[in-house]
Amino acid sequence: MNSTHELKDNQTHRFVRTHPMWFKIIRKPAFVGVTFLLLVVFALLLPAREAATPAVLYTSISFFLLLILFWSANVLSDSKQPEAVKMIVSLLLIGVLCWLFYNYSGAQWDKLADFFFNWGKLTGSWRVLFRGLGVTLLLAAISAVGTIFFGLAVAILRQFKSDTLNFFLKVYVDIFRSIPMIVVMVVLFFALPYAGISLGSIVSTVLALSLGYGAYAAESFRAGIEAVHSGQIEAARSLGLSRWQTIRMIIMPQAVPVVIPPLTGNLVAMLKETAVASVVAAPELLKRARELYTSKTNPTPLVAAAIIYLVVLVPLVRIVNMLEKRVKLK
Amino acid sequence: MNKSEVMIETVDLQKYFKDLHVLKGINTKVTRSEVVAVMGPSGSGKSTFLRCLNRMEEPTSGHIYVEGIDIMAPYIDINKVRTEIGMVFQSFNLFPHLNAIENIKLAPMHVRKISDKEATERGMELLDKVGLVEKALAYPEQLSGGQQQRIAIARALAMQPQIMFFDEPTSALDPEMIGEVLDVMRRMAKEGMTMIVVSHEMGFIKEAAGRILFMADGVIVEEGTPDEIFNNSQHQRTQDFLSKIL
Numbered sequence: 001m002n003s004t005h006e007l008k009d010n011q012t013h014r015f016v017r018t019h020p021m022w023f024k025i026i027r028k029p030a031f032v033g034v035t036f037l038l039l040v041v042f043a044l045l046l047p048a049r050e051a052a053t054p055a056v057l058y059t060s061i062s063f064f065l066l067l068i069l070f071w072s073a074n075v076l077s078d079s080k081q082p083e084a085v086k087m088i089v090s091l092l093l094i095g096v097l098c099w100l101f102y103n104y105s106g107a108q109w110d111k112l113a114d115f116f117f118n119w120g121k122l123t124g125s126w127r128v129l130f131r132g133l134g135v136t137l138l139l140a141a142i143s144a145v146g147t148i149f150f151g152l153a154v155a156i157l158r159q160f161k162s163d164t165l166n167f168f169l170k171v172y173v174d175i176f177r178s179i180p181m182i183v184v185m186v187v188l189f190f191a192l193p194y195a196g197i198s199l200g201s202i203v204s205t206v207l208a209l210s211l212g213y214g215a216y217a218a219e220s221f222r223a224g225i226e227a228v229h230s231g232q233i234e235a236a237r238s239l240g241l242s243r244w245q246t247i248r249m250i251i252m253p254q255a256v257p258v259v260i261p262p263l264t265g266n267l268v269a270m271l272k273e274t275a276v277a278s279v280v281a282a283p284e285l286l287k288r289a290r291e292l293y294t295s296k297t298n299p300t301p302l303v304a305a306a307i308i309y310l311v312v313l314v315p316l317v318r319i320v321n322m323l324e325k326r327v328k329l330k
Numbered sequence: 331m332n333k334s335e336v337m338i339e340t341v342d343l344q345k346y347f348k349d350l351h352v353l354k355g356i357n358t359k360v361t362r363s364e365v366v367a368v369m370g371p372s373g374s375g376k377s378t379f380l381r382c383l384n385r386m387e388e389p390t391s392g393h394i395y396v397e398g399i400d401i402m403a404p405y406i407d408i409n410k411v412r413t414e415i416g417m418v419f420q421s422f423n424l425f426p427h428l429n430a431i432e433n434i435k436l437a438p439m440h441v442r443k444i445s446d447k448e449a450t451e452r453g454m455e456l457l458d459k460v461g462l463v464e465k466a467l468a469y470p471e472q473l474s475g476g477q478q479q480r481i482a483i484a485r486a487l488a489m490q491p492q493i494m495f496f497d498e499p500t501s502a503l504d505p506e507m508i509g510e511v512l513d514v515m516r517r518m519a520k521e522g523m524t525m526i527v528v529s530h531e532m533g534f535i536k537e538a539a540g541r542i543l544f545m546a547d548g549v550i551v552e553e554g555t556p557d558e559i560f561n562n563s564q565h566q567r568t569q570d571f572l573s574k575i576l
Contacts, residue, residue, distance in 0.1 A: 229423075231419060231421050231423040232423060232425065234386055234417075234419065234423060235417075235419060235423035235424075235425070235482075236425075237386065237409075237412065238384060238386060238412055238415070238416075238417035238486075239412065239413070239417075239436070239437035239441065239485070239486070239489060240409045240410065240412040240413035240437060240441040240489065241409070241436075241437060241440065241441060242409055245440055245441075249436065249440065250425055253427045254425075254426065254427055
């Protein structure tokens with residue numbers, strides 16, 4: 001006798017999932033299609049902003065919104081729908097929401113375009129912005145070296161497990177993780193000159209970022225080092241390797257692959273944070289954009305700067321993501 | 331070399347973990363080429379005793395003499411003492427980022443400062459001795475537990491130690507792999523290596539050990555030859571324990 005069998009379609013069994021009638025109806029393609037057409041008709045019949053009383057306007061728009069949300073939810077929550085359909089429906093929903101906002105929010109779109117997307121005003125400014133980007137990248141690169149230096153130094157010194165040393169290292173890490181970077185920068189740039197130390201905007205920025213992100217990196221390095229099994233250290237020391245040799249030849253090679261994803265994450269965040277250098281007048285991207293904003297009396301350069309940040313940072317963020325996945329796979 | 335030369339001697343060795351008194355005064359001697367098995371219930375302090383002997387754990391008080399020198403003295407470079415004492419762990423502790431031969435030659439090259447070529451040659455000889463020449467380039471994760479432990483033994487031997495410590499070397503192994511590790515240890519014993527072995531492998535102990543230290547509650551309750559301990563134990567604690575593991 002055959003002990004296993006598959007249930008045929010429409011066959012009833014106590015293991016088969018059942019749905020109420022109305023649920024079966026709303027999931028039918030015919031229902032979805034017809035309701036879609038009805039919604040399109042509804043959209044066309046919506047009154048213009050100026051043509052209706054507020055009461056009628058807001059009631060009809062709210063009702064329309066409610067219906068399209070229900071309609072999309074019905075499609076998106078159906079596990080049988082292919083992902084492509086769900087993507088199209090999602091984009092459609094976003095499109096409709098944008099369209100509603102554009103038509104009914106009462107925003108002054110022409111003025112917005114004139115202020116923030118006045119690309120004509122940017123002629124000749126791109127070179128200035130890209131020079132700013134160069135300074136931003138330079139700041140980030142030098143600060144990255146500083147970050148790794150401070151982070152690694154703190155993490156390694158912690159391995160010597162001296163209580164006195166640990167106290168001061170903890171004080172450093174806690175202070176710099178608690179103070180906003182912009183404050184550190186301002187103190188270094190504006191206050192230190194009164195103590196007879198003038199660092200200049202670039203050096204203050206690099207120092208502030210290195211010290212600040214170094215404190216974060218130290219924690220990442222420490223996590224990496226602590227991920228190395230204690231038996232590894234015992235084995236190394238039992239062979240007669242010194243503490244320093246153990247750190248260099250046993251711990252570091254095992255900790256670094258673990259540390260790279262969070263560290264790159266820190267460094268990408270730091271690249272973004274270089275924007276605060278604009279408050280101490282380091283001639284980086286945001287500072288340049290703000291200068292252009294003033295000289296052109298138009299904020300479009302700020303939008304351009306935002307786009308440049310986006311173009312530079314999105315690929316980096318993707319790379320960090322890939323690194324994280326690769327470490328997890330290992 | 332005097333056969334009865336004392337390799338390790340402990341005098342009133344004490345160890346506390348915070349308030350926990352783990353070793354309550356251990357006095358013993360191990361002579362050259364002797365194979366000493368340390369047995370006892372879990373928590374009796376046998377692993378702590380072994381780990382104190384090369385100061386992997388810092389003893390709280392007492393003296394440890396290695397080849398007659400008190401290694402608890404402040405002027406002692408413990409790293410130099412450890413080069414004379416090979417140690418094999420329950421969980422192998424091979425370096426996962428290095429392959430077998432690199433694991434073996436790391437310490438000889440960086441502690442003994444011998445050349446890469448010489449260390450490799452000597453390492454291959456040791457791999458041959460433990461029967462794993464063909465695994466020279468394999469990484470620990472590609473090896474079975476038994477193979478890893480044999481590599482770990484070769485790694486310890488590469489420093490040409492005078493004494494070998496084994497801390498439950500077969501406890502983490504699947505039953506079918508225990509034999510291959512014990513075979514290597516048996517051969518070392520025959521070749522005259524001084525060994526202290528924390529283990530409950532009765533077969534190996536009967537055959538290879540010259541003396542058993544039976545520990546309980548941080549003291550050596552009883553010591554004697556395997557025959558004396560297994561067949562003619564004078565202490566209730568020992569008899570109870572043996573009746574449980576036999």
